[in-house]
Amino acid sequence: MSTKSRAQKSDIFFYSLGGFGSNLLFTLTTSFLMYFYTDVFKISPLAVGSVFLLVRVIDAILDPFIGMLADRTRSKWGTYRPWLMFGSPLLAAMTLLLFSAPDLSASNKIFYAIAVYVGYSLVSSLVNIPYHALTPILSQDPSQRTVIVTAKQLMGSLGTLLISGAALPVVAFFGSGEKGWFFTTLAFSVVTIASYWFCALGAKNADNAQVNNQKALNSHEGHPPLKEQLEIISKNGPLLALLIAGFANMTAQIVNSQTAIYYWQYNIGREDLYSQLFIWGTLLSIPAFLSIPWFVTKFGKKIVFIVSCLITILPLVILLFSSYENIAEIFTLSVLVKVLGPLSGVLPWIMIADCVDYGKWKTGINGSATIHSMMLFTNKLAAALGGILAGALLGTAGYVAGQQQTTEALNMITYLYFLAPVLGYIIAIIAFNFYGITPEVQAKMAKEIDERENQNKVVS
Incomplete structure (x- = not known):
């Protein structure tokens, strides 16, 4: 595949539908699983946080190996697409088990949560690592990759909108409690399966048996030794x-x-x-999504990311000190935070594709899934840490489900809701100063990779 290959618009659209389905279940778990466990399944906040930490650490350790496995897959359906086609029904089934509340003792509830959450997280990796790995495979044009990632993140945002706006009403429609959550999860899981299948259809031109056969001509790229495959991570400073x-x-x-x-x-x-x-925040953020390719072309990914973090911090700081009585002010500023979110949220997924090129430039190995697995690896470790911090700090502050909360508990909820993202943005800004893939470096990588591949074609 030439480094200048581009995807068709229809393929980009179908591929972006995978982001819609992926975010349906991701948002369902990140936004409501802790609430489901504490208020429906009746597990203490501290125990829930501990479950999140344990499961995410186990799962995160496995992600790089899943990425390497996906990179080595060779089938008549392609390298990455079969994981979407056959893994999505398993992901739907595990999510159903995740939002089930069997009648168990207190200790067995925790064991059940651990077992099901491990299964869910493992299957989620088997589907989502190959999904994200398809981005640099669809197109080798950096500007079109920005469009591709923006499209899938926009679709993902619409998935988040659907969950955030409809989940609780749908739960109530089905009768609330365990029954309501189960049938709500079932409905969204069916949509998720369909979205991944459409995504696999959109990636067919770039990931198929013919492409596999071409890669097989170069055994080093197709099945590199494990040590060399790990070097695409260890030698990747921007990553x-x-x-x-x-x-x-x-x-x-x-x-x-x-x-x-x-x-x-x-x-x-x-x-x-x-x-x-979430409804208003997502709808009003659509212009922000559509403007991302223009901002990136005009100012560069690094500058856009840093500036977007800075301007998002301001309303969060105001919200941190807002009185609970100022509902209109709090709601308006919270919507503004949601509107600004895409500018910093999309860019890392665009830049990870550049890191794939950087790894290939340094090692000669095309390890898209391996590198994307590292992004999911850190995301899951972050989810583990975030989950246990939220649960532990709520428990320490005296939170009790379904009751009037103490002043200490209310203050802790405020800090976790507004102060935590401020700190996260500040650390991210500091780290991004060390990201070294400039437009000049990117052009040099593309040229040398293209020259290397043309030489390989001549030799073969």
């Missing part, structure tokens, strides 16, 4: 900077998302505004 920034930001965002429903229910007393926040 390290990106992962540190992503880890800090994701940890803070997980803490924020886990405590959002608590803030609107207990601090503000307007649980209905929780759904409205």
Whole structure:
């Protein structure tokens, strides 16, 4: 495949649908699983945080190996597409088990949560690592990659919108409690399966048996030794900077998302505004998504990321000191935070594709899934840390499910909801100063990779 190959518009659209389905279940778990466990399954916040930490650490350790396995896959359906086609039904099934509340003793509830969460997280990796790995495979044009990632993140945002706006009403429609959550999860899981299948269809031109056969001509790229495959990570300085920034930001965002429903229910007393926040925030963020390719072309990815973090910090700081009575102000500023979010949220997924090129430039190995697995690896470690921080700090502050909260508990919810993302943005800004893939370096990488591949074609 030439380094200048581009994807068709229809392929980009179908591929982006995978982001919609992926975010349906991702948002369902990150936004509501802790609430489901504490208020429906009746597990203490500290125990829930411990479950999140244990499972995420186990799961995160496995992600790089799943990435290497995906990179080595050779089938009649391609390298990455079969994982989407056959893994998505398993992901749907595990999510159903995740939002089930069998009648068990207190200790057995914890064992059940650990077992099911491990299964869910493992299957999620088997599907989502190959999904994200397809981005640099679809197109070798850096400018089109920005469009591809923006499209899939926009679709993912619409998936988040659907969950955030419809999950609680759909749960109520099905009868609330365990029954409501089960049938709500079932409905969204079916949509997720369909979205991944459409995604696999969109990637067919770039990931198929013919492409596999071409890669097989170069055995080094097709099945490199494990030690050499790991070098695409160890020799990738820009990837390290990106992962540190992503880890800090994701940890803070997980803490924020886990405590959002608590803030609107207990601090503000307007649980209905929780759904409205995501509806308006997502709809109004669409222009921000559409502007990303222009901003990146005009100013560069690094500058856009840093500036977007800085301007998002301002409303968060104001919210941190806002009185609970100022509901209109709190809601408006919270929507603004959601509107600004895509500018910093999309860019790391664009830049990870550049890190794939950097690894290939340094080692000659095309390890897209391996490198993307590192992004998911840090995201899951961040989710583990964020989950246990949220649960532990809520428990320490005296949170009790379903009751009027103490002043200490309300203050802790506020800090977790607003202060955590501020700290995450600050650390991410510092880390991004060490990201070294400039437009000049990117042009040099593309030229030398192209020359190397043309030489390989001549030799073969």
